[in-house]
Amino acid sequence: MKLALNLLLILGLTSCASFSLPSARIVSFADVEKLEPGKSTKDQVRTLFGKPVKVSPRSATQEAWIYNEMLSTGAIGQKASFSFDGEILVGALWMPYESDPLESVQAVQEHFRGANFIRKVKGWDNQGHSYSEDVSYYDPGRGILFTTSGRDQIVNAIGFNLPDIKRRVSSEYTK
Amino acid sequence: MQAHIQSAYVRSDGTPVSGSNHRAGCKKNPASYAFWNNRLKARLPPKWEFKNEKSKVWTEDEKEKVLEAISALPPLLVNKIVSGIYRLKTSAQLPENPAANFQNQIALYDKAFESKRNVARVLGYEFSHIYFQGMEKPEQVDYAIAAEWEATLWNGLRDKELTLNRKGFVEDDSQNNPEEDFANNIEYFLFNPKTLKEKSPKVYDWISKKFGGNFKLRIVK
Structure with a gap:
């Protein structure tokens, strides 16, 4: 019971904190340009940028992967998002x-x-x-x-x- | 100050204040009165798109209410870039609108002066919109981070989609875009701080940190 509670607490903390973490890899504009909406896949995005810090579902088949960056102020800002319909990339945004x-x-x-x-x-x-x-x-x-x-x-x-x-x-x- | 009737109103802390009849010359006007008095206009704002809206002549009572309201708002918010405050009759787009803002101009409609409205609150909200529009990009980014906005782009869209990830917000239309969210939050910070603190504590902290301890309503003597 105690173990289960600890596990829940850890999972809860990780999910709350995940959005305010910087991404493990730099998301460069040159790499974003390599992708092709309508053709590129989740696997390609994962290979280029690693795991997203957050996945935001939009519908039953659509979700956006969010990548962050630490700014010089110390704040963590959104650096990019990749939108998928199923496995296929349908939109990419870079800041x-x-x-x-x-x-x-x-x-x-x-x-x-x-x-x-x-x-x-x-x-x-x-x-x-x-x-x-x-x-x-x-x-x-x-x-x-x-x-x-x-x-x-x-x-x-x-x-x-x-x-x-x-x-x-x-x-x-x-x- | 000119003679005027002060209508009954309710302070932001809920204290009712009864109406009174002020006699002319009872005290010296604050310095900002002359500045803002010159900016009260009785015509349609330049380049105003809603040509079917009508302007109105200001009454002395309305002028006093507006000038007192501006004096009560924090100086940091009352941006002198605002080139005019225009007195219009009714919003053609949404008759319930008490006010609107357009390219550093504010329009005040009849609804702003109804007894249930607080003119300082209406103006504070409009000045907040104008403040946000003038913020430099790093400040806007900093707010978007604190307020938990997220941007995505989807097939078929010709603009990015902005989503508010924060669970608590003070008004439903806060979800429309970061500017609307910011204006609502500044309004609540000044007039309903408890509600903002409960619903969006991170935003409350961000505003406190950014604007400092003097960012509050001032008592108009």
């Missing part, structure tokens, strides 16, 4: 921090030279109460996204999902 060159809108645009980003300001919320100047840039042809927030317009996330054309083909295929 530049602390003067990373990819925090600049211009740098991201130069990195993805040839991309046709559609710029969208978030604007009013659905209650007409608050106006957000957060911006998302999305290239539907290549499935590349990056976002900025607030007045300083610094990039806070860069991501990849399935390009529109491939998504249409894939949904037609599954019909």
